[in-house]
Amino acid sequence: MSRGMLSRLAELLYWTGRYVERADDTSRIVDAYIHRIAEDPFGDLNAACHSLFAILGMEVDASIPINQETVLTQLVYDQLNPSAITGAVLAAHENARRAREVISSEMWVCLNSTRNDLGLQRREAERVGPASYLKFVRDRSALFAGLTDATISHDETWWFLVLGRSLERIDMTARLLESRLLAAEHSPDWLTLLRAAGAMESYLRQSTGGSDPEAIAAFLILDRSFPRSAYHSLTVADRCLEDLTRAGARSDVVNQARRTIRMAQTRLEYSDPRSLLSELPELLELLEQTSAAANDQITSYYFRQIAAVVWEAEGAT
Amino acid sequence: MMITSTFIDIDPSQAWDEVFSAPGVPRPIYKEIVDILQNFNADDLRFRFDQLGRTFSERGVTFALGGEERPFPLDLIPRIITAIEWGGLSAGIQQRVHALEAFLNDVYGHGQCLDDGIVPRALITSSPNFCREAKGIVPENAARITVSGIDIIRDETGNFRVLEDNVRIPSGVSYVIENRRAMTQSFGSLFSHYRVHPVDEYPARLLRALRRSAPEGVRNPTVVVLTPGVHNPAYFEHVLLARLMGVELVEGSDLVVMSNNVHMRTTQGERPVHVIYRRIDDKWLDPLQFRPDSIVGVAGLVNAARAKTVTIANALGNGVADDKLLYTYVPELIRYFLGEEPLLDNVESYRLGDAESLHEVLENLEKYVVKPVDGSGGKGIVIGPQADERTLTELRAILRGNPRGFIAQRTVALSTVPTFVDNHLAPRHVDLRPFAINDGEEVWVLPGGLTRVALPKGALVVNSSQGGGSKDTWVLADETLAPTPPGAKAWTRAAAHSVAPSVNGSVRQPGPAAGSRGDQ
Numbered sequence: 116m117s118r119g120m121l122s123r124l125a126e127l128l129y130w131t132g133r134y135v136e137r138a139d140d141t142s143r144i145v146d147a148y149i150h151r152i153a154e155d156p157f158g159d160l161n162a163a164c165h166s167l168f169a170i171l172g173m174e175v176d177a178s179i180p181i182n183q184e185t186v187l188t189q190l191v192y193d194q195l196n197p198s199a200i201t202g203a204v205l206a207a208h209e210n211a212r213r214a215r216e217v218i219s220s221e222m223w224v225c226l227n228s229t230r231n232d233l234g235l236q237r238r239e240a241e242r243v244g245p246a247s248y249l250k251f252v253r254d255r256s257a258l259f260a261g262l263t264d265a266t267i268s269h270d271e272t273w274w275f276l277v278l279g280r281s282l283e284r285i286d287m288t289a290r291l292l293e294s295r296l297l298a299a300e301h302s303p304d305w306l307t308l309l310r311a312a313g314a315m316e317s318y319l320r321q322s323t324g325g326s327d328p329e330a331i332a333a334f335l336i337l338d339r340s341f342p343r344s345a346y347h348s349l350t351v352a353d354r355c356l357e358d359l360t361r362a363g364a365r366s367d368v369v370n371q372a373r374r375t376i377r378m379a380q381t382r383l384e385y386s387d388p389r390s391l392l393s394e395l396p397e398l399l400e401l402l403e404q405t406s407a408a409a410n411d412q413i414t415s416y417y418f419r420q421i422a423a424v425v426w427e428a429e430g431a432t
Numbered sequence: 433m434m435i436t437s438t439f440i441d442i443d444p445s446q447a448w449d450e451v452f453s454a455p456g457v458p459r460p461i462y463k464e465i466v467d468i469l470q471n472f473n474a475d476d477l478r479f480r481f482d483q484l485g486r487t488f489s490e491r492g493v494t495f496a497l498g499g500e501e502r503p504f505p506l507d508l509i510p511r512i513i514t515a516i517e518w519g520g521l522s523a524g525i526q527q528r529v530h531a532l533e534a535f536l537n538d539v540y541g542h543g544q545c546l547d548d549g550i551v552p553r554a555l556i557t558s559s560p561n562f563c564r565e566a567k568g569i570v571p572e573n574a575a576r577i578t579v580s581g582i583d584i585i586r587d588e589t590g591n592f593r594v595l596e597d598n599v600r601i602p603s604g605v606s607y608v609i610e611n612r613r614a615m616t617q618s619f620g621s622l623f624s625h626y627r628v629h630p631v632d633e634y635p636a637r638l639l640r641a642l643r644r645s646a647p648e649g650v651r652n653p654t655v656v657v658l659t660p661g662v663h664n665p666a667y668f669e670h671v672l673l674a675r676l677m678g679v680e681l682v683e684g685s686d687l688v689v690m691s692n693n694v695h696m697r698t699t700q701g702e703r704p705v706h707v708i709y710r711r712i713d714d715k716w717l718d719p720l721q722f723r724p725d726s727i728v729g730v731a732g733l734v735n736a737a738r739a740k741t742v743t744i745a746n747a748l749g750n751g752v753a754d755d756k757l758l759y760t761y762v763p764e765l766i767r768y769f770l771g772e773e774p775l776l777d778n779v780e781s782y783r784l785g786d787a788e789s790l791h792e793v794l795e796n797l798e799k800y801v802v803k804p805v806d807g808s809g810g811k812g813i814v815i816g817p818q819a820d821e822r823t824l825t826e827l828r829a830i831l832r833g834n835p836r837g838f839i840a841q842r843t844v845a846l847s848t849v850p851t852f853v854d855n856h857l858a859p860r861h862v863d864l865r866p867f868a869i870n871d872g873e874e875v876w877v878l879p880g881g882l883t884r885v886a887l888p889k890g891a892l893v894v895n896s897s898q899g900g901g902s903k904d905t906w907v908l909a910d911e912t913l914a915p916t917p918p919g920a921k922a923w924t925r926a927a928a929h930s931v932a933p934s935v936n937g938s939v940r941q942p943g944p945a946a947g948s949r950g951d952q
Contacts, residue, residue: 119700121686212492213662216675220491227492271699359699417699 120217120271126418127214128272132263132279134197134207135226139256140287141171141200142249145190147311149245151304152183170294171198187245192237200252201233218276219266222259229255271362274355278413281352282406288312288335288345289402295328296396305331317341332395333388336402345402349380352409359417372412379405447845448590449859450511461512461908464625469509474855480619481508481852487614493607494668505901506611507851508619511862511883512626515910521592521866522877524776525582527766529868529875532599532753534769536576539752540567550768551761558836559758560806561600561751563714565721569737569748571645573872576747578641578709581605581882584864585779586847593777593844595863596803597754597762600746601711604882605634605867606669609676611904612880627909629879634867635676637878638709641871642677645743646706653706655679656696658687660712660728670711684712689732692739707743708733714748756805756839757783780842784835793840794831797824800840801892802831810893817843818892846892849903851885861886862903863894879907 148167152160164181168174171190175181193199197206208230215223232251240248263276291311305328309315318334318341338344342351356373379401386394451462458466472480488494488503513521538545539556546553556562570576581602583595612631616623639655646653659670661683674681686696687705695702710717716726721734736742752758760781763774782789782800793800797816804812814827831838848859866881883903884894894900 119698119703121680121682122697122699123683123686125699215492215671216681223492224490228490231489362700 120275122418124214124217125271125275126414127210128217128275129279129413129418131207131210131214131218131226132276133283134203134210135256135259136280136283137198137287138200138203138207138252140284140291141190141198141203142252142256143313144170144287144291144311145186145200146246146249147307148186149183149249150310151307166294170290172290173198191245191248200249201237204229204233204252204255217272219262221266222262225255225259225262229259271359274359275417278352278355278359281348281355282409282413284343284348285345285352285402286406288343288348289399289406292332292335292395293399293403296399309335312343314341314343329389329392333391336391336398337383337386337388346380346383349376349383349405352376353380356413370412370416372409372416375405375409375412446848447859447861448586448588448847450586450847450849450862451509452850461514465509465512465622468622469857477508477852477857478855483618484508484614487618488610491610492668493610493614504607505887506607506614507849507885507901507903509850509852509857510615510622510904510906511849511864512906512908513864515908517592518879518907519910520775521584522879524592524594524774525580525584525866525868525877526875527770527772527775528582528594528597528762529577529580529599529870531762531766531769532580532597533575533577533870535758535765536747536750536753537570537574538769540569540749545765545768548768550764551758555755555757555761556752559752559755561714561749561755563749563751565734566747566749569734569744571743571745571747571872572648572740573641573644575641575645575745575870575872576750577753577870578645578745578747579605579638580868580870581865582868584776584866584881585844586864587779587844590847591777593779594759594762595779596756596759598865599750599754601713602865602867603666603669603711604865604884605878606666606672607902608867608878608880608882608905609634609672611882611902615904626906628906629909631878631880634869634878635673637869637871637876638673639677639679641869642707642709642743642745644871644873645745647740647743650706654704655707655709656682656687656705658682658684658708658710658712658730660684660716664711666711673709684726684728684730687730687733689730689736692732692736692741694730694733694736694742705742707745709745714751717744717748751806756803756807757785757836760839779844782840784831784838784840789840790831790835794828797828799843801843802827802838802840804838805836813893815843815892818890843892846886846894849883849885851887851901851903853887853889858889860889861892861894864905880905881907 145167148163152158152163160182161180164183164186165175165177167186167190168181173189173196189196189199191200194201194205196202204226208226211218211223211226229252236248236251240246260280263273267273291308295305295308304326306315306326309318309331312335314335318331322330322334334341334344336345339346339350341347353373353376356370356376360370360373382401383398386398391398451458451466453459469477484506485503488506494503535545535551539562543553545551546556577599579602581598581604583598584592585595586592608631642655643653646655655677656679657670657674657677659667659681661667664670670681680686680696682696682705687708688695688697688702690702694705694708696705712728715722717729718731718733719726719729720731722729733742733744734748737744737748759778760783763778766772766774782793784790784793793802798819800816802814802816807813814823816824819827846861846863849862850857851860853860862883862885864881864883867878869876869878883905885901885903886892886894887901
């Protein structure tokens, strides 16, 4: 039985996992949009950029025009906003720095040198285009994920990192699909969405659906084996919570997060792929709520237990 | 000559140079290193130097200066201490720690040395770091100074002297460990001619000492390192020590005191804690006892220590023993408590409470170094010969108003070691902070230590918080000692290779692929 890790560290690890994943996913989404905009010079650039901001949950007044420059400064290079790519990398770095004693040195060096190289990469990107910066972030995220899997024991440390990664992935996949619902005419076509989720090649290999929206949505939400599908991410999150529960001694409190995750998983499990498009708004809503609720429940269950303080008389033993 | 092109400005007449006994004449112990360095030009040196810097910034070996994270610059040229020199130094340090332990035990106990007039009672009661709350809190192994850093300098005649004692929360040992790691990786060839004591034993020694200090009856104590958090300049060190000891690094908010027992909050509920290696100053440690506005401390910790459910290391109130005014009494304390003559001299110092000394110092302030008695990190030190007239005038007024708050010392030209600055090697002043661990039975001195370098030309303040750098510090093994017992890791790998053939006395056999070349 595990003795449990410090709640503070668990929270730092969880957020390190989330922020690295966020940097990765955001760079995929931005990359897909930038490609889309470049390929379609007659499209409504402003509307497309607005939909991108909406996916990433950033409030922008609809009357303010946004262009690619705004996207780059606010979604890519902004250091203070943890929803921007650079901000997410810095946030991951800061969390990992404070949890440095429990992750492997290689994981730490990976994030630290990534942070150190951001300025250089940005200057490079200003010369050759933003794609190089986005690729850099994706490569480093992949390296971090690989080191996470290969250089630390798959115990609590790993479970919290992967739990964070999974919940962020569920959230981002839901947001990505939502862009089709919000502003279909300005958002990338379905194949670009697949590319933004890093799912293009896996989808083509296993699917016979071509560019059928139903098949693509089903792949991104329901596929059992693709690691970025919502279903798969829920499964991974559930497994982490199961391992954490089994390792723990706390049978006194019901783990609400696990209940939330399993209910969403069950809902997806019994969805009919053929009627998926009509159910899509409801399912995406469910996924976002699941991600948010699970986040709160994990926080109160593992990170913020309130201990009752008992005062003793001075000098008492 | 190559020597003059690589090493410039070396003038051993001003200060003791560790490497050269006269311009161009290396001391025997440094001969191999100087020979190797002759083969490097400025570009090669710059390359190596940058490589060391990169290793450090990648690994995040930093300290925070004015809120900014900086690497702690590691110089290329090691500082070497011979086995004989080290024998004298470590014995002197052990003696000093024993005397200070005895003093603390006395001061927080019966106060015999005060009754006997060895140390004036007023010195204790007026010390800002004397801590009444510490009375009666004694660790199980009676070691209050689990970790100490006694700062050593070498004067103009080559004599080692104690500059100050640090028995509260001395820092810097992480750089000793990281410096060695970086040097063996980037500059391994330097080691090939020397048998250097390894420094990686420290964490295991520290953990053992901490476990021994655990409250009575705890068979498998839980040890933690308590840090004020990520913004502390030494945070890197806190992380490294926790990691190398395999214990939790906790912040104040991770700990909670319940019924006089200390627990840490974990994902599986509260877990008891028995020994706290704290890296937080006394005054921030417990908001119930000391500063109520402390957010890095743990409420109720001192009471728990008094109830003997937890050990705080280093102990509360140790600051009274590294008060700089008390420093001037340490030789007396060694004679009084141990009945021995001090093995290491102090730097000549003046107590300003004494009217005659005060007069002398005020008259000739430009000759002295003046230090606040409770300072650390080089804060508030005025070096007379390097200060301007305005500073000295202000200082005179301050000293007249508060003579208890300062001591004066003769300005010692610290010894120098060639250091890579501005693309060449030039002499820079160094000191030495060896680290000692007291586990209650034995005071062990880590063979090595932190050699700090004052990087500006002529500067005498070496503290990292004053923009200093450091050097890897090699304590050489005693060649006359018997070979190491099997399994013991006494020498670095590079050194072991270089001695192997002569030990075996046999010609190496060619490997499968070496036949055609002829293994000559």
